[in-house]
Amino acid sequence: MMQWQADWGLRGRMGLTMVLLGLLYVGFIAALAVSGINLLGIVLILGLFSFGQFFFSDRLALRSMGARTVSEDEYPELHATVGRLAQQADLPKPEIAVADSQVPNAFATGRSQSNATVAVTTEIMRTLDQDELEGVLAHELAHVKNRDVMVMTIASFLSTIAFMIVRWGWLFSGGHGQGGRGGNQAPIWVAIVVSLVVWILSFVLIRALSRYREYSADRGGAIITGKPSALASALMKISGRMDRVPEDDLRDQAEMNAFFIIPISKGFVGRLFKTHPATEKRVERLREMEREIETA
Template sequence: MQWNADWGLRWRMLLTMILLGVLYVFFIGALATAGVGLLGIVVVMGLFSFVQLFFSDKLALRSMGAHVADEDEYPELHDSVSRLAQQADLPKPQVAVADSQVPNAFATGRSQKNATVCVTTGIMETLDQDELEGVLAHELAHIKNRDVMVMTIASFLSTIAFIIVRWGWLFSGGHGHGRGNNQAPIWVAILVSLVVWIVSFLLIRALSRYREYAADRGGAIITGQPSALASALMKISGRMDKVPKEDLREQAEMNAFFIVPITKGFIGNLFRTHPGTEKRIERLQELEREMETV
């Protein structure tokens, strides 16, 4: 099967941006009415997002304790990435390895020409060659779909709202004086920001879950083996229970990037960035049958 543009993903990205834009207008209008000076926050967060977008790969690798791997160090891994990138019609990304028992992988970078694919030592020990290439192809599909850039832009408003909720709450609760009308603008800002943060958070999570389906399909098309990726997802999910809890806690902040997220209890599953592994495997099995009939 040939790679085709995923219009479902594109329309969802567009719809998410439009809805976030509506929230943005409502957000600024409500805070302006409340007398809150938002300009400084927007400028600071704009610079922060700029830094995050252009240095996201270095930040992500550092948070994982990963290093860029030379071809001499991991020749088979480099060979697989080179071949799969060529099949996906992409420039070869940097290859990084994180020394971690957690079996996972992620892609980062602001564009197709400035991307990095990172795998953990745990995933290389867990999967066979076909399964590992299925995971690598999944990450290359993220790069091809420009997911990192889109999700960084989409999270901008949510980040601003969250900061106002957090610091506004601390400010209003940290002073015993200034009751009455002087406190009203602060509480209006907090309530508006809380609503905006919740709605934008849910919109971004919905987009994030669909992009995983799109990357699964794209990765399976690159390798031509949906069953290999399905098998990899099953092995990774099963292996998570055997990883020490300390390691899981250290890496949970990278959930949005991982091929399989680290979830913690009911709340972690409710607001997870990825669809359920069972549903992903079912879709890959359907794609396998579809490929067999072509």
């Protein structure tokens, strides 16, 4: 089996993206301080909201997908496969959930390695063979190992604050008729404009970070199973099946894009700011890993 080695090029790009996000957020906080907005109050309110969302992320994700945790008696083979892969990844065995859905997909959620859930749809179990399913499950376990839910929650925190200021900024000035600092509305409008710029830039950077973390999970999943070609085959098969899924099902589940192994990206808007790299690029990287194994 392959060793869990870092892809330093990929880590470097993720690191640079997070540095850029950090610099953007430092400038954002400085601009809010100058504008006179009560930043502490906003941070406390949204901090409590984000903490609650993060703490209950697994339940929220499962509920939105209509998934339920299943016992070993119900799905013995699925439990055995996840347990074996978790052991190979040096992880505690996560909870396992199944969603009765025509969308062939899978996702992982949870705030920590010891409090995680791996979910699959009934359609993906019908679509993939055993090796391909193992590749997908290993990909999701790599997300758990990399603590991606926590990383993306932290990365998105100040972006969420920027969005709320853009949407509700006039409230922080005291209403329609009054501005901060003696009725002068200029500071609050400066803060709204700055927040809009920060939100747009952070939106782009966070999606770039999400794409890099998908590459990382692909690599981790291939290392866990030692079969990059199986995951590549699964990605192509799932991507091909998406075109046959009814539009209503795709719309119902599109909000889970950031969690899915293959995003729902039909239409212009879905493709404009992708949370995942193109399937073709992911498959090519996995094939490169397969060639490395064959020549090792």
